[in-house]
Amino acid sequence: MNFLPLFHDLRGRRCVMVGGGEIALRKLRQLIAAGAAIEVIAPEISPSIRNLAPEQPLTLTCRKFEDSDLNGAVLVIAATNDTAVNRRVSELAQASNIAVNVVDSPELCSVIFPSIVDRSPIQIAISSAGTAPVLARMLRTRLESSMPAAYGKLAALAGKYREQVKHKIADGISRKAFWEDVFDGDIAELVYAEKISEAESRIQQKLSNPTSNKLGEVYLVGGGPGDPDLLTFRALRLMQKADIVLYDRLVSKEVLALVRRDAVLIYVGKTAGDHPVTQDNINEKLAEFALQGKRVLRLKGGDPFIFGRGGEEISHLAEQGIPFQVVPGITAASGCASYAGMPLTHRDFAQSVRFITGHLKENSLDLNWQDLVSPNQTLVFYMGLSGLESICRELIRHGKAPETPAALIEKGTTVNQRVFVGDLKTLPEMVRDANAKAPTLIIVGDVVKLHEKLSWFKQ
Incomplete structure (x- = not known):
C-alpha cells in the first residue's frame, strides 16, 4: 500500500492552512472537528472562513506565506491556486519532517485526507491514495447508510463498562462472547432507540448474571411495495440480525434476499380464500420463537400498520411481555x-x-x-x-x-x-x-x- 492509515491526535496542536478560499474551507472544517489549533495564512481570506474564526480556535493571518510560518507545526495543508506556492510549502514541510497535504496534488503530499465515516469514537477512513477521491466518497456514503448514527453512543457505553466487564469475566473467550452479544443484541437496540438509561440497566443485569437465559425479541418490519431500494436503514439492519424470518406473499424476492443468509425462513402468506396459516397461528409462532430467545423478524409487504394486521401481532406480544420493535415501510x-x-x-x-x-x-x-x-x-x-x-x-x-x-x-x-x-x-x-x-x-x-x-x- 502507498499510504499507511493512521489516526492523528491533533487536539490543541498547531496546524497551518496555507490558502483562504473555499477549497481551504473544506479541509478546515475537518481540522476544527479534530480540535486542532489552526493558523490560516493567505493574502485574501474568504468571508466563510472569517465567519468561523470568532467561535473556533482559528488565527487568521492575511498575507503571503513565509518559510518561518511552519515553525512548530505538526501538519500543514496547502490549498492555494498557485502551483509554485503549493510546491514550496511541500518542500519545506518534508525537509522538516512535518506532515503535509497539498490539495489535489498527491505527488506533493506526505499525508492525504481520507473520506471519513464519523460515528465518534468509531471512525472509518477510506482512501484511494489520491487516485479516485469521488469513488472514496461514494464508498463512504454506502458505509454510512449501513451504520446507525448511534454507533458512537454504543462504543461510549462499552468504554464505560469495559473495566467492570474485564473484572467480572476473566476468561477472554467468554468476555468476547459477552461483548458480541451486547453489540448485536437487545442492549445495542436500546442504544439505537436512544434509550441509554435502559441500556445501562440491561448491561448491569447482564453483568450480575452473565449466563442467565435471555428473552428474544420480535422485529415487525415493513418491507415496502417491492423495490428493495425503498427499505429503511433500520429495516435492513434488523433484517440482518434476525435468527428466524416469518414473511408473507407480498414480500418481493429481492427484499427477501436481503435477510441474513443463515436465518430460518418461514412462509406464512395468505391469499384470498386460502389461509393455510391463520393469523392466530402467526401470533403464536412469533411469541413461541421469542420465548426461546430468538430474534424474530416479521417481514410484511408495504407498511405493517396499513391493512397489514401488525397491530394484532404486537398486541399479542405485549400481552406476554415480549419486547418488540416496529419499523414502518413505504405503503403500496x-x-x-x-x-x-x-x-x-x-x-x-x-x-x-x-x-x-x-x-x-x-x-x-x-x-x-x-x-x-x-x-x-x-x-x-x-x-x-x-x-x-x-x-x-x-x-x-x-x-x-x-x-x-x-x-x-x-x-x-x-x-x-x-x-x-x-x-x-x-x-x-x-x-x-x-x-x-x-x-x-x-x-x-x-x-x-x-x-x-x-x-x-x-x-
Missing part, C-alpha cells in the same frame, strides 16, 4: 403511485386521499359508497383485483361519472410493474384482457390523468 399506495406518476394529492385535482381495502367478503364489498363518491379526493383500493368490477360498478351507481379516471398498478415499483390506465367504465375489461395478477393497487381520481406526464419509472 405511496410507492406504487409515485412510480406510476400519480401524486395521491394535487392542488388542482385532489385535496384528500382515502386508503380502502378492496378485499371481497362473501363476494361483495360492504363500503360507504356515498362517502367515497365525494369530489376532489383520490381513492386507493388495496387487494382489489378480484373486486375491481364491483368497485367500478358501485362507484358509478352511487354517482361517480363513468369517465372518472382510474388505474390499476400490477407489481408496482418492481421491474415487472405494469400500469393500466382507463376510467371506471373501461378499466375492468382492460385488466381482464391483460390477465393482470396480484399484487395490485387501484387508484381512482383525477390524479390518474397525470400518469403520462409524470411517470418516470420505465417498465
Whole structure:
C-alpha cells in the first residue's frame, strides 16, 4: 500500500492552512472537528472562513506565506491556486519532517485526507491514495447508510463498562462472547432507540448474571411495495440480525434476499380464500420463537400498520411481555403511485386521499359508497383485483361519472410493474384482457390523468 492509515491526535496542536478560499474551507472544517489549533495564512481570506474564526480556535493571518510560518507545526495543508506556492510549502514541510497535504496534488503530499465515516469514537477512513477521491466518497456514503448514527453512543457505553466487564469475566473467550452479544443484541437496540438509561440497566443485569437465559425479541418490519431500494436503514439492519424470518406473499424476492443468509425462513402468506396459516397461528409462532430467545423478524409487504394486521401481532406480544420493535415501510399506495406518476394529492385535482381495502367478503364489498363518491379526493383500493368490477360498478351507481379516471398498478415499483390506465367504465375489461395478477393497487381520481406526464419509472 502507498499510504499507511493512521489516526492523528491533533487536539490543541498547531496546524497551518496555507490558502483562504473555499477549497481551504473544506479541509478546515475537518481540522476544527479534530480540535486542532489552526493558523490560516493567505493574502485574501474568504468571508466563510472569517465567519468561523470568532467561535473556533482559528488565527487568521492575511498575507503571503513565509518559510518561518511552519515553525512548530505538526501538519500543514496547502490549498492555494498557485502551483509554485503549493510546491514550496511541500518542500519545506518534508525537509522538516512535518506532515503535509497539498490539495489535489498527491505527488506533493506526505499525508492525504481520507473520506471519513464519523460515528465518534468509531471512525472509518477510506482512501484511494489520491487516485479516485469521488469513488472514496461514494464508498463512504454506502458505509454510512449501513451504520446507525448511534454507533458512537454504543462504543461510549462499552468504554464505560469495559473495566467492570474485564473484572467480572476473566476468561477472554467468554468476555468476547459477552461483548458480541451486547453489540448485536437487545442492549445495542436500546442504544439505537436512544434509550441509554435502559441500556445501562440491561448491561448491569447482564453483568450480575452473565449466563442467565435471555428473552428474544420480535422485529415487525415493513418491507415496502417491492423495490428493495425503498427499505429503511433500520429495516435492513434488523433484517440482518434476525435468527428466524416469518414473511408473507407480498414480500418481493429481492427484499427477501436481503435477510441474513443463515436465518430460518418461514412462509406464512395468505391469499384470498386460502389461509393455510391463520393469523392466530402467526401470533403464536412469533411469541413461541421469542420465548426461546430468538430474534424474530416479521417481514410484511408495504407498511405493517396499513391493512397489514401488525397491530394484532404486537398486541399479542405485549400481552406476554415480549419486547418488540416496529419499523414502518413505504405503503403500496405511496410507492406504487409515485412510480406510476400519480401524486395521491394535487392542488388542482385532489385535496384528500382515502386508503380502502378492496378485499371481497362473501363476494361483495360492504363500503360507504356515498362517502367515497365525494369530489376532489383520490381513492386507493388495496387487494382489489378480484373486486375491481364491483368497485367500478358501485362507484358509478352511487354517482361517480363513468369517465372518472382510474388505474390499476400490477407489481408496482418492481421491474415487472405494469400500469393500466382507463376510467371506471373501461378499466375492468382492460385488466381482464391483460390477465393482470396480484399484487395490485387501484387508484381512482383525477390524479390518474397525470400518469403520462409524470411517470418516470420505465417498465
